Amino acid sequence: MDDEQKRKKREKHLKRQIWAFAFARNAFQGAKEIAEHYIKEAYHFGHPLHQALSTAVVILYSRPFMKSDNMIVLPVKFTRFDKPKLRETHDSLIAIRNTFYAHTDATAKASITISVKFDAATGDININSKVQDLALSPTMFPKLLPLCEVQLAKLDESYDEAFKMLYPQEKMLALLRAERKHETQFSIFWPKST
Numbered sequence: 001m002d003d004e005q006k007r008k009k010r011e012k013h014l015k016r017q018i019w020a021f022a023f024a025r026n027a028f029q030g031a032k033e034i035a036e037h038y039i040k041e042a043y044h045f046g047h048p049l050h051q052a053l054s055t056a057v058v059i060l061y062s063r064p065f066m067k068s069d070n071m072i073v074l075p076v077k078f079t080r081f082d083k084p085k086l087r088e089t090h091d092s093l094i095a096i097r098n099t100f101y102a103h104t105d106a107t108a109k110a111s112i113t114i115s116v117k118f119d120a121a122t123g124d125i126n127i128n129s130k131v132q133d134l135a136l137s138p139t140m141f142p143k144l145l146p147l148c149e150v151q152l153a154k155l156d157e158s159y160d161e162a163f164k165m166l167y168p169q170e171k172m173l174a175l176l177r178a179e180r181k182h183e184t185q186f187s188i189f190w191p192k193s194t
Contacts, residue, residue, distance in 0.1 A: 014166040020072050021159040024064035025152065031060040032148035035141045044138055054136040055101055057144060062097035078154055086150060089143045096136070 001009075034057050043050050064074050081087040117126045 011166060014162050016072050017162045018159065018166065020064065020074065021155050021162065023071070024074055024078075025155045025159070027060045027063045028148045028151045028155065031057050032145060032152070034060070035144040035148070038138075038141045039145075050138070057136065057141070058093055058097045058101045061093050061144070061148070062102070065094060066097075066102075075158070077158075078151060081150065085143065086147050089140070089147045092140070093144075 034053055038053050038057075043053065065079070067073050079090065081090065115128045117128075118124075119126070
């Protein structure tokens with residue numbers, strides 16, 4: 001592989017990283033905002049939105065850690081924490097995502113309540129069921145806030161580092177001079193649109 005091929009390969013990897021960091025930032029920020037809303041509104045297990053908000057938080061937080069065809073997962077530093085409580089919260093969210101919210105795992109613990117009602121006047125039998133699943137405990141939402149804040153700080157650092165490697169200062173200054181601006185805006189599309 002010659003130097004030009006190596007440069008292009010490195011550039012492609014950095015663009016993928018930047019895209020993954022931006023994607024993760026959006027996911028962590030969304031999870032944080034949902035947790036803040038949940039806490040502010042004092043939701044609880046019986047609230048009609050508890051299940052929906054639990055699902056959204058788990059899926060949003062977990063998404064950047066899941067491999068897909070065109071997406072790279074976050075580097076391992078995003079799974080390491082100085083405080084054991086952060087690690088515990090992170091691991092719980094990923095485990096719940098993997099066993100119930102995104103997949104139905106044989107190890108998932110859920111119960112189904114089935115109610116049967118007979119209407120003597122009409123002779124109708126009505127059957128209803130409700131799954132009591134692994135919805136997050138309301139105590140998990142406050143734990144999510146510091147976790148998301150730590151992840152967002154790590155993302156800022158990683159994003160800046162990757163961006164500066166892809167667009168060193170001299171390259172950025174040349175771009176700004178060419179456009180005769182003090183600032184510019186451009187997009188990185190991943191995967192590439194056809």
